[in-house]
Amino acid sequence: MANNKTAPTTASPQEFIASVENERRRQDAQRLLALMGRVTGQEAVMWGPSMVGFGSYHYKYATGREGDALAVGFSPRSANLALYGLTYAPGAAGLLQKLGKHKTGAACLYINKLDDVDQDVLAQLIDVGHQFMVSENFTNT
Secondary structure (H helix, E strand, O other): OOOOOOOEOOOOHHHHHHOOOOHHHHHHHHHHHHHHHHHHOOOEEEEOOOEEEEEEEEEEOOOOOEEEEEEEEEEEOOOOEEEEOOOOOOOHHHHHHHHEOOEEOOOEEEEOOHHHEOHHHHHHHHHHHHHHHHOOOOOOO
């Protein structure tokens, strides 16, 4: 069975964020680091070379493949901030309507800059997303 490509590492999330070249993206990543840590109560962990995660969950597919993934997190990409684990929870769709300027993909929420979104709504999305992803109600089969 193949290993999950994105696994937790011992790299420092703070050092990773400090290395982000784009100043706005770096500042937004620092704000997300603080916000997600406060809301989830979890320490930040690097997942792979570019994802900062908070908490984890175990998944098992019908094929038998299983592993662990970050519950919620983000990656300060060059084009935008990619946020993970915030779109699955019941109630997320309603919160996304109130969030502000954003896009969604298959499993990601994309934000150009944090000032484009309502910070209180984002905190709620992080909270419900984290709770849902670590609960036994979430199954990724």
